[in-house]
Amino acid sequence: MPEFQTSPGMRDILPPESGRWRRFTAVFAEVVEAAGYQQLIPPLLEDLGVFTRIGDATDVVTKEMYDFVDKGKRRVALRPEQTASVCRSFAQHRPTVPWKVFYSGPNFRYEKPQRGRYRQFDQVGVEVLGVDDPMLDVEVISLGWEFYRALGLRQVTLQLNSLGEPGDRVQYVNALRTHFEAAGERLSEQSRITLTKNPLRILDSKREPDQPFIKSAPQIADFYSEEAAAHFDAVKVGLRALDIQFVEEPKLVRGLDYYRRTIFEFLGGTLDSAQNALGGGGRYDGLVQALGGPATPGIGFALGVDRTLIACDDEGCFDAEAPQLDVFVVDAVGGLEAAVLTSDLRAVGLSVDRGYDNRSMKAQMKLANRSGASFAVIVGEQERADGAVVIKPMHGGDQATIPRSELIAHLLETMNL
RNA sequence: GUGGUCAUAGCUCAAUAGGUAGAGCACCAGGUUGUGAUCCUGGCGGUUGGGGGUUCAAGUCCCCUUGGCCACCCCA
Incomplete structure (x- = not known):
């Protein structure tokens, strides 16, 4: 064993795998640039507040951040994701809308590492700010879809849901809280803790005792306002028009708190992994405002590079190539x-x-x-x-x-x- | 963070009931003094992740520690 090795959850991407990584981001850039997106390169480090503002009820922000006080006594953090940085950037520079950007690069989360789950992990993604049109939701989703096709992936499934307008979401969460509180002690201990923080998240639980209560839980669809339902319907119509297959998943919730209305997730074809979430995203109208900018609708997605590449391995596509020398x-x-x-x-x-x-x-x-x-x-x-x-x-x-x-x-x- | 499991040459692995470490690949050098991929021969290479303990003797047993993987959790 060498005296020094990479810190847990960190690793070297060696050749020829590194060449594959570079092609990966090149293909992504090609796909989204063809749709009018331009690259934003935000810093790896931000004021801690940029991230705490977006979800202080999530583990990502409360437990997993690499945060510290720098030599200037500023409270800073390595970014755990890039959507918050994009919104901060928008609020800071006020570009004209629609602002269509893409990004790629590493994020940091202090978690227990596993295959497909690292403390430094790369994502590629897009964000669009300033457009409310459901046809934009369709475009964003289709770009993710198209990118997977470009890599050669054929077994990716798209899950789709809507969390409704903020008001709808609040009512739904209240209904869920009432529902799960009625279950009392029969709920798993973990879920009882989650209940006090974010009842939505219980829908994501895989623990056996929770399952009957999740099954009988109120449905989000019953809480949609007319506006939210119309938006969601328009998105579905658009996806069908583009022949993009999706599965409506009423229990789909996302990890970060800032999502509103349309949300979606891309799942890999390999069933035997808990890390089969290849990527996901949704609308986050309100995030820019939360960061001190004007009220601005926003939507985007982030795709995990490692997990997508693992999916490629499983499907035998997008191989690492031997270098070609003349x-x-x-x-x-x-x-x-x-x-x-x-x-x-x-x-x-x-x-x-x-x-x-x-x-x-x-x-x-x-x-x-x-x-x-x-x-x-x-x-x-x-x-x-x-x-x-x-x-x-x-x-x-x-x-x-x-x-x-x-x-x-x-x-x-x-x-x- | 909790639980489980694994850790032997650069890589993939082997080592009967504890007896003192081996193979394939890779790498290097040769195979009658100018040419590769195949084949043959030889060579390099390990204080068996680290530390402690039990024993006449430990890769093999026990404890601690570090790291990988799996599940939970979380999420990409």
């Missing part, structure tokens, strides 16, 4: 020839690597093979004397000796560049 230079006469050749070839846009330490030709050929390069360019005593190089196709075909002055033209022609 040329590997083998220099058996000291290494100076290789220095010049790699430089010249890179200058015309080819990807080129070489061997070092003046190793044997056999050893350098092994490296050339391992590098996955299409061609080996070889210089030995004979070639150096003749001003020539050997060019050898690594994936089959005969090698040829050509004048060094013709190398670049020859390579570019062969590769159709």
Whole structure:
């Protein structure tokens, strides 16, 4: 065991996995930029209040934050998510609406780590501020859906629900409280604690004793105002028009408290994991105001990079790719020839690597093979004397000796560049 | 945070009832002095996560500790 290793819940993303991560965010950017979203890069660190303001009844904010006092005596925290930062940013800069942004990057939550659950975990996501239209809900959901398709995922299910207008939600929560309080001691101990803080969350419980009471609990749909019901219906109509399959899940609640009206979650196809929530989001009208900005409707989603990649592993899509190199230079006469050749070839846009330490030709050929390069360019005593190089196709075909002055033209022609 | 489980070479694993650590892969070097992927030979590599204890003897038993994984919790 090495003296130092990564802290719990932290890890290195090594090659070739790291290349897969980069492609992941590139594909995401491609999908959402095609819909008019632009990237926002918020800081990793914010005033603690930015996060406490958004949900002081949630574990994410009350128990799991990396918060501390900095050298300037400010109370700050590593962001546990990015929606709050986006809203803070909106309230601070007041951009014109609609403000359509996307982001990607790490968040921090002090939890007990597991597979697909890390203390530093990456998310990609979008947020739109300033638009109330249910067709925007449809667009946002469809972008998540489209992104999964772009990765090659086919077994993702979309769960959909509405929490109603804030007033509806309050009434519903009261009804739930009454309902669960009637259950009294028969409710699990955990749920009795949850009941005092946020009755909605009990609907998410997996504990056996709670199940009958969850089943008989009041339905959110009965509490929708006309407005909320109309909004929700419009969203469903829109999704159907786009042929996006969804499951209405009246018991779906989200972890953060700030959600209103439309909420949704993407679930992975693998059933045997408690970590199968790939991503989710919803409307959070009121968040910007809570952070000191003008009353502004908002909606967005965040997708977990790790979990989505695990889902890709399970479905056998979006594999890590071996790097593609054009040329590997083998220099058996000291290494100076290789220095010049790699430089010249890179200058015309080819990807080129070489061997070092003046190793044997056999050893350098092994490296050339391992590098996955299409061609080996070889210089030995004979070639150096003749001003020539050997060019050898690594994936089959005969090698040829050509004048060094013709190398670049020859390579570019062969590769159709 | 609670409970369970696991921890042996860079990686994946093996080691009969406690007797003093082995394989495959990877890596390196050779296989008649200029060329890779296959094949053959050899080599490098482990105070068995760390600490303490029981024993003549511990990778194997006990305790503590660190970390991974699983469930709860929470959520991405």
